[in-house]
Amino acid sequence: MVHYINLNYKPDENDLIAMYYVEKAPDCDDLKQACEEIAKESSIGTWTEIATLSSDIADKLKPSAFYIDPETNIVKIAYTRELFEADNMSQILSAIAGNIFGMKALKNLRLLDVSFPNDMIKAYKGPKYGIEGIRKITGIKGRPLLGTIVKPKVGLNEIEHARVCGEAWKGGLDIVKDDENLTSMKFN
Known part of the structure; x- marks a missing residue:
């Protein structure tokens, strides 16, 4: 089983960091479980166990939920750069701001901020004409x-x-x- 919470993880300049405001659903045990579900669904996991998810894949691609504040309900998840196409904003947003908003483990979820690695910022050309x-x-x-x-x-x-x-x-x-x-x- 893959675990996505690592409060000792120190993000580096190659990580994409998403900051969320999270309210857990009544059925969800606690904020940590909600955070685990967000990190899983927004990356290599889903709502059920995956037989083909090897430890090699998990080691290479799983994100780390490294900050969880139960006082403010703020969580931060660091995603490895390899999960994303640098110039494909639709793909990036579908991961960090897609299916996770409909998860049963959550009562409320808000994406508050995203920090992009420099290479992703440079690769994204922005609007064609402005x-x-x-x-x-x-x-x-x-x-x-x-x-x-x-x-x-x-x-x-x-x-x-x-x-x-x-x-x-x-x-x-x-x-x-x-x-x-x-x-x-x-x-x-």
Whole structure:
């Protein structure tokens, strides 16, 4: 069995550190158990034991919950850099701010802060155009941009998606944003 709590762990500059506010559910024994569940679900584990989770994998990839404060309900978890694609913010957020928010062990969970390793910060290029670039492309200055997100968020083919975008622009919107779940899916 893999254990994710290590209060003696000292994070280094290669760790991604997530700080959470945690309230345990009534069925959960204590804050430590809740923290264990968060670290497990957000990395290499899940709600049940995994027969194929070897000690080699665990030693290489498991995070360490190194700070648990029962007075404030603040916990900190250090994730090894190898768990993440440095320039894939969607993948990073799905790990540290995804399924864990629906766990039965938790009554309330809030991601308060994330500290990224320097190589991840350097690898992430940020928005392609930025605010000024979008304003230059749209020709809109001196007022907020008005936009929408195409729904359904996934499932439309390119013709349907383009039709919805065109209707939004004809209706007076400035920009149309892809939903964050719309990635390079084969069916879209």
